Structures are given as C-alpha cells and as structure tokens.
Amino acid sequence: MTNDVCFLIRAFSGGGAQRDAVLLANGLAGLGRSVSILVLDANGPLRSLVDPRVDIRDLGRGQKLKMAFALPAVRSAIADARPAVLVASEASGNVLAVAATRFLSSERRPRLVLREVASPMQAKTTDPYIQNRLAYRLAPWLYPKADLVLALTEPVRRDLVQHFRVLQERAVVLGSNAVLTQSKDVILNALNRDVEPDLLVAVGRLSKEKGFDVLLSAVALVKQNAPVKLVIVGEGPARPDLEAQIKTLGLRDTVQLVGFQNDPGVFLRRAAIFVSASRHEGLGNAIIEALAWGLPVVSTDAPYGPREILQNGRCGELVPVDDPEALARAITANLGRPHDERVCKERAADFTVENAAKAFLNALNLQGISFH
Known part of the structure; x- marks a missing residue:
C-alpha cells in the first residue's frame, strides 16, 4: 500500500x-x-x-x-x-x-x-x-x-x-x-459560555516548564484583594509539589487540580480569565483554545509562542516570566474588565x-x- x-x-x-x-x-x-x-x-x-x-x-x-x-x-x-x-x-x-x-x-x-x-x-x-x-x-x-x-x-x-x-x-x-477542530464560522458564532466571574482556568502538563508554581503564588496574592478560584487542568510529575504548595499557601479551598481532561472546554466555558504562566512554550495551544472560547488571556511572555499568538498583546496581556507579582497584577486588572470576544475568536480561527x-x-x- x-x-x-x-x-x-x-x-x-x-x-x-x-x-x-x-x-x-x-x-x-x-x-x-x-x-x-x-x-x-x-x-x-x-x-x-x-x-x-x-x-x-x-x-x-x-x-x-x-x-x-x-x-x-x-x-x-x-x-x-x-x-x-x-x-x-x-x-x-x-x-x-x-x-x-x-x-x-x-x-x-x-x-x-x-x-x-x-x-x-x-x-x-x-x-x-x-x-x-x-x-x-x-x-x-x-x-x-x-x-x-x-x-x-x-x-x-x-x-x-x-x-x-x-x-x-x-x-x-x-x-x-x-489546534481547533471547529470551522471558523463555528468558532465565531458559538454562544455557549456560562461565566463564573471569579474563576481562573489554566491548562497544561504539570511540569516545571509550565510555571504552575508561579501561578499559585500569584493567586495567593490576588486572593488578598479579591475573591478568586483557580482550576488547573492537566496531569504530570509536578503534582505532589503543587499539592504541597497549595497547602502551604492556604489555597486548598481556592485551587482545584482536576487532572487530564479530554475536553478542557468544560472548564473554559465557565472561566472569567485564562492564565498561562509558562517558562517556555513550543507555541501555546491552550492559549489558542481559550481564545476560541472568547476568553481574556493573561500570559507570561515565554519563549516562544504566547507573544505571537496574542499579537504582541492585542489579544491578551503579556507579563514577564517568573514574576508572580506582575502576574497577580494582570489577573486583578482583568477580573471584570470588558473585552472584545470577537477579537479573541478571530485570532483563534487562524489555527x-x-x-x-x-x-x-x-x-x-x-x-x-x-x-x-
């Protein structure tokens, strides 16, 4: 054959x-x-x-x-x-x-x-x-x-x-x-979000390069000034360390590690903000999936991919890598801030x-x- x-x-x-x-x-x-x-x-x-x-x-x-x-x-x-x-x-x-x-x-x-x-x-x-x-x-x-x-x-x-x-x-x-199996028309016209205004979602393998330790530190800072919840979708070798950090930071009622999910959209459709804290990326597929849901994105300016996907900040906010304070400020600023879902979806449709x-x-x- x-x-x-x-x-x-x-x-x-x-x-x-x-x-x-x-x-x-x-x-x-x-x-x-x-x-x-x-x-x-x-x-x-x-x-x-x-x-x-x-x-x-x-x-x-x-x-x-x-x-x-x-x-x-x-x-x-x-x-x-x-x-x-x-x-x-x-x-x-x-x-x-x-x-x-x-x-x-x-x-x-x-x-x-x-x-x-x-x-x-x-x-x-x-x-x-x-x-x-x-x-x-x-x-x-x-x-x-x-x-x-x-x-x-x-x-x-x-x-x-x-x-x-x-x-x-x-x-x-x-x-x-x-990345996206839907057609451009489906992406642009989907109207099935059910937003929880204090919910942050992150998606990725639980490993060092994804920076979830930095994200947890940032969420602890955000929580000092605003009610917030975080769902992390993914599995990997860093889970024990992240669970220990959640306990140390007093975030057990704030953060859920839900493991690998075939359909992260179950959580993305409810999110107020998608957050990526990666130290480096090949591209950033999870960011693209979040944009397809019309989500505002806060991401580290990791090499390489987030800046390219977010078009130098046009489609989301970029912060320095390994800086929980900057990440926390960006999350806080974007909670409740109006954004243009169509801009996000149009960018996602390129993928x-x-x-x-x-x-x-x-x-x-x-x-x-x-x-x-």
Whole structure:
C-alpha cells in the first residue's frame, strides 16, 4: 500500500505534539490525501481522535515499543507504506525518523519533514522526557539531513538555523498549527459560555516548564484583594509539589487540580480569565483554545509562542516570566474588565485543522516536495 503521507508518533497517550500530529493527519485526509500514522504505542486517549480515513499502523502490536528499540520496526513500516513524505514530531521522533530513512535507496526514501514543536534551546535541558533531551544532543548532526524542518514561530526557526545547523532555505515557519477542530464560522458564532466571574482556568502538563508554581503564588496574592478560584487542568510529575504548595499557601479551598481532561472546554466555558504562566512554550495551544472560547488571556511572555499568538498583546496581556507579582497584577486588572470576544475568536480561527493542513501542503509545495 502506498501513502501520500506517513506521520511518526511516539504514543497516543502523549501531549500536545502528538495531538497536533493526529489533527494534522486528519486535516490532510480531509483534503483527500492518503494518510497513515506509525505509532510506537497505540494505547491512549488520542486514538479516539484519529479520523477513520487515516490508517493506524501499531508498531508495538498492542504493546509499548520503546524509542530505543524502534528503528527496525519503523524502517519496515516505511518500506511497507512507501510514503511520498514522512513527517515526524518532537525531538526523539525527529531523530528516529532521520535514522530510519538513512541509507535507503533514492527510490525507497520518502521526503522527510520534521516538526520542531518546542523551543529547542530551552527544551534541550528542561524537556520532561529524557529521550527528547538526549535527542537534542544529536539534532545538530541529524536535523540538517531532513528535506524540510517546520517551526511554529520565527524565533524557533532562527534557533534551528543558528544552533542546529539547519539550512536557511529548509527551515520554514508553518504559520498555523492544528489546534481547533471547529470551522471558523463555528468558532465565531458559538454562544455557549456560562461565566463564573471569579474563576481562573489554566491548562497544561504539570511540569516545571509550565510555571504552575508561579501561578499559585500569584493567586495567593490576588486572593488578598479579591475573591478568586483557580482550576488547573492537566496531569504530570509536578503534582505532589503543587499539592504541597497549595497547602502551604492556604489555597486548598481556592485551587482545584482536576487532572487530564479530554475536553478542557468544560472548564473554559465557565472561566472569567485564562492564565498561562509558562517558562517556555513550543507555541501555546491552550492559549489558542481559550481564545476560541472568547476568553481574556493573561500570559507570561515565554519563549516562544504566547507573544505571537496574542499579537504582541492585542489579544491578551503579556507579563514577564517568573514574576508572580506582575502576574497577580494582570489577573486583578482583568477580573471584570470588558473585552472584545470577537477579537479573541478571530485570532483563534487562524489555527483550525483545515488552515494548518493547507499551510502544511503549501510549505511542501514551496520546497518542491510532491506526492506520488
């Protein structure tokens, strides 16, 4: 069987990078392309998001196939699928894809597209997955071998060129990301908010780079002057530390850690403000989802993504990273402040699955990458 595009994904239990890849695959299938997903671990909630038109190839055969032992299975799957284009995401997947396509004959080798979904200069030391941190050490030698490396922001594109040896002409800013499954019309016309005026919502993996420790400190400051509640949606290794901090700050009646949720919209539709306290980002998908609900956003000016999404503050307020006092002031100022929901929604509509799929195909076309 021959595919136009194969996506290499670490796991269906993964986070933003894997979800983006699944939605982009769906978008390409919706545009009539033959698409398959090669996945090392096919168990997880993201599997239910895969479009029926997308072929799933479970390389672990029901088990979790570790990245370190995946090379033979990936090479075999590529030989079977014979894709015109192989797309990988996140550092470990990118390195694996380069290794799997090395030394293939020109007739069998697909054109290789890597998606850099993080801020690599920060992630190479702080990524929560050790395989990604190790992969970034190899990236300066392997990333340049790809036909195209896609970045989500211009600063990341510059990092790829300056620090990871990617040729200028092969490093491209995609300009969109597959975040929202709704159409632009649905986003602009949705009227199903039920706002609680004192509710803050934050969404993300409970890990150091998301800055939830700073957010908790900021909420403690806000609470001194205004009634406020905070719901944090997400799961991760920092949960015990955050629970201890909540207790220390006396926030047990103020803050809820509700864990991973398939549909954060259950909480976003009730929120007065969406808050992001990240120390660094690949883009900031949760910010986009909040804008789609018409929510006012307060975010750190983290590298990279929030400033680009919020258009230098036009669609939300930016504050310095690791500054709970500034974050608290911005939250307090935005509680009850009128804002233009349509501006938020119009910006979010730039990040639909359809837009991302079209931008992806355009990037391939500009590089002279075609299908069979």
